Amino acid sequence: MKDTVSITGSAHTDQTHDSAVKHVTGRADYTDDIALPEGSLHAYLGVSDVAHAKLLDIDFTEVLAMPGVVGVLTAADIPGANDISPTGLKDEPVFPTDEIQFHGQPLFAVVAETRDIARRAAERAQVAYETLPHALDPVAAQKAGYPHVTAPLKLERGNVSAAQADAPHRIRGRMRVGGQDHMYLEGQIALAIPGEDDDVIVHCSTQHPSEAQHMVAHVLGVPSNAVVVNVRRMGGGFGGKESQMNLFCAVAALAAKKWNRAVKIRPDRDQDMTATGKRHDFVIDYDVAFDDAGRIQAVEGCFAARCGFSADLSGPVTDRALFHADNAYFYPNVRLNSRPMKTNTVSNTAFRGFGGPQGVIAAERMIEEIAYATGQDPLDVRKANFYGPDDRNVTPYHQKVEDNILDRLVAELEQTSDYRRRRQDIITFNKTSPVLKRGIALTPVKFGISFTATWYNQAGALVHVYNDGSIHLNHGGTEMGQGLNTKVAQVVAEAFQVDIGRIKITRTTTEKVPNTSATAASSGTDLNGMAALDAVEQIKARLVKFAAETWGVSPDEVRFLPNTVRIGQDELAFDAFIKQAYLARVQLSAAGFYKTPKIHWDRARGQGRPFYYYAYGASCSEVTIDTLTGEYRVDRTDILHDVGRSLNPALDKGQVEGAFVQGMGWLTTEELWWDDAGRLRTHAPSTYKIPLASDRPRVFNVKLADWSENRELTIKRSKAVGEPPFMLGISVFEALSMAVASVADYRECPRLDAPATPERVLMAVARLQAGP
Structure with a gap:
């Protein structure tokens, strides 16, 4: 028994x-809940109010005269290296010495008896500078002759030029895909406690304790064994605490060792959003050639990204965008190039999906273009181009897709969501509804699992x-x-x-x-x-x-x-x-x-097996838009997602639900906007709109593909679940596109840019109603 x-x-x-x-x-308990030792100090950053300038001088007279201020940290106070670049390119100083490179760049830190004193004192510094021209987005950066922040990547297979020449149809287009702020509930925070000799203990909210350890040691000029980094839990991360915490850990540790007192630094939400990186926004130029049936013959794409003033993680992020520019589809001939552009903005960084979502949405745009050009249901075009067996299973980076379950998974969701009947009902509804228009889309996801930096596996x-x-x-x-x-x-x-x-x-x-x-x-x-x-x-x-x-x-x-x-x-x-x-x-x-076994990657050749396996998913979303205002709602979403043999179905389902809503927010409401002076104006919850509980689909059906099992020897044959379901939110974006297209009887691809805010939806409706 x-x-x-x-x-x-x-x-x-x-x-x-x-x-x-x-x-x-x-x-x-979070980092902010840790009881402070007696005599603890607080630090706050002083930041730039110009996007690009030669830094001439900073006068701290008024800062130091303020009661309660203990001192100021600048680059001159750094005993080790003035660099917190996670890739070792030495392009990201803790504090700059000669050049200001973005509006909101940390220039110094004030250390005081209270956080409020430090915050108020930081505003009293007098910064002298000589303004320089700036470029804020990847297109402007290219026109201004700005360099790449890191080496671009090229993926190529087949003969693209010949296939383009032979194909019956060819469409070229450009798509702008917006960035996204992490908007974690707990912001960036670090508490450093000095010890004897070189020792320092850092409590912080980071996804990468070892990198924070090495960066603090690097800045202090001590061996890594002198630095201990502790993390009990974070109040959200989403990639925003992979490399961005380095600055705060370094500042807290520098101050702690200089004054031999514990030091905590916690920016307010505005400074957190302006001083730390976000999801990269992209300008994607695509060229897709296809036959009469809508089968892709060749794809060419250029992915230009707003990377910011330094490389941070932009290299691997833009690489991964290319890795996922195929999504679920086989491209017989393909050439993809990345353009990781330097800009005078905060350095963008990791965000759930790590560039993959930007690649996936480009693939879905091309499918959408083909569907409208051939008069087909986009789902039929998707299924016709799915990866298949034998000679239709090789990716642009030459890895074979050997565990593909999309045919079964999509077929099951198509049936359980009643997609075909509902789509026909929606088309009928749109014919007789002059103001409200509806749309529906069923989109797949194929997402590679592993760090493309092989040593992290x-x-x-x-x-x-x-x-x-x-x-x-x-x-x-x-x-x-x-x-x-x-x-x-x-x-x-x-x-x-x-x-x-x-x-x-x-x-x-x-x-x-x-x-x-x-x-x-x-x-x-x-x-x-x-x-x-x-x-x-x-x-x-x-x-x-x-x-x-x-x-x-x-x-x-x-x-x-x-x-x-x-x-x-x-x-x-x-x-x-x-x-x-x-x-x-x-x-x-x-x-x-x-x-992780089996993985290898040759970046110079653009070939290898960067991923151990793939995770799959599909979502079907239905929306209603108001053509007079551009406002919309998500009426229903059905999801079927693959997590292999789930270790914990309840937790995995929660991850799928949360990722979908976050992905939907990226593509609908979350808009980052810089003014001409380079100031981020969407820098707080009052100006940056994440999805609310009321924005979730009215009907929300989420199911795990419980019949799936990882073919590779992973832990208990499970699959990763953190990032892949983020791209399920693309079904909402595609459904909005169908609703907009209905005003012109589905003759033209609306070419919505992301995020599809109500303003963008309204402008797209007006453009299609106006006709050619």
Whole structure:
């Protein structure tokens, strides 16, 4: 009977997020909740009010005269390197010395007894500068002769020119795709506590503790072993805390070591939004050639991105945009180029999808163009161009798509959402409705999983089993609300066959697991789950050896059962067994490690296998627009998403729902706008509109493809879920396009730019109504 007893919290079961109750009751501790040591100070950034200028001088007389101000930090106070570039290009100073490169650039930091004093004092500095010309977007930057911030990428396969010449049809177009602010609930924050010698401890909200550690050490001019970075949890990240936290950690640590007092820095929301990077906005020029049936013959594309004043992560972001410019579709002949343009704006950075969404939406625009040109349902054009077997399964970067499940997945959603009947009903409705118009779209997603920087595809974990049978789990991933800690704990619980309540999940710290990769690229569970499992298997192997030798049985006769261990004919409670192992001096701790197999990438040739596997999904959305105002609503969305064998269906479903709404926001309401002076004017919740609860689809059906299983040997055959469902929001954008196209009887592709705000929808309607 014992063999059939289940454990609480095993893999592949719904399990409550380990901090869910703490989140909703306010008992979850974040960096801002840490009690400050006696004598703590506060820092605040002083920033530029010009987009591009030669920095001549900064007068701090009035700043230092303000009561409560302890001092000011500038580039001259940096004992190590004045550089926090995550890619090592040395193009991102903590504070500039000779050139201001964007409006809102941090120039110095004021350190004071209170945050309010520091904030007010920072505004009293007198900055002398000589204004220089500036370029704010990728088109203006190209016209001004600005350089790329990093080397562009080219992907090519086949003979594009010949295919273009032979194809019966060819369409060229340009699409502008807007950026997006991360709008996490918890902003950037760091607390640095000085120690003896070179030591400093930094508590912060970062997705990449090891990078923050190395950057602080780099700036202080000390070895990494002198810096400890701790992260218990984040109040949201979405990529905005992968590299952007480096500045705040460095400033807090510099101040802490200079004045030998703990220092905290927490910008207000306006400064957080102006001083930190966002999703890259793109200008995409596309050229698609196709036959009478709508099958693509050749694709050429140029992806120019607003990268900002420094490289940050723009290289891999623009690379990934090209990697996903095919989405679900086979291009027989293809040539894609990136243009990572330097601009006089804040350096853009990682954001959920990491450039992939910008590539995917370009693919969907080309499908949409073909559908209107040939008079077909866009879904039929999509299905005709899906990756297939044999010679139709090679990507533009020469990786074969060998795990494609889109035919089954899309067919299932097409049926369960009743897409065909509803589309016909919508066409009928639009014929008789002069003001309200409706649209529907079913769009797929194919998303590659792995860091394209191959060395990041590794993880470590540390597992201790204490002599009372309780278990301590630490790994290199960071928890930002996505449930990573819960999933990894489930893996450990199932491996030991114990209830999840035995496992204590502790904060991420560079003291326990070194050289961690960022919790990004949807890889957190894949990497850290496998590393934790490796640690458990090491401990179990020692325990099995101990039991076999002590009880005189073969190793095969030692079995871990729910909260017990069977040794031959004997059964012991897990904690009693562990106590005996401890008394016998069995090592009950292990460091686990994992690296993703099979992946390789040659960027110079544009060829390789950058992704271990693909995750798939599809969404069907229906919208209604008001042609008099451009306003709209999402009436219904049906989603079927692939997470392989889900480790925790409840958490995965939540990730799909949240990602869809965030993706919908990117394409509809979230508009970033800079004025001619280079000032970001959408710099607070009052001017930047994220989706509200009232913006969610009126009917929202989300289902996981529970029949799917990862063909690759991932943790419990699951698949990543963080980023892929973000692109499901494209179905809303495409449905809006259909509704707009109805005013001209679907004869023309509306060519909506993103985000499709009510203003843009209204202008598109007016343009189509006006005719050629």
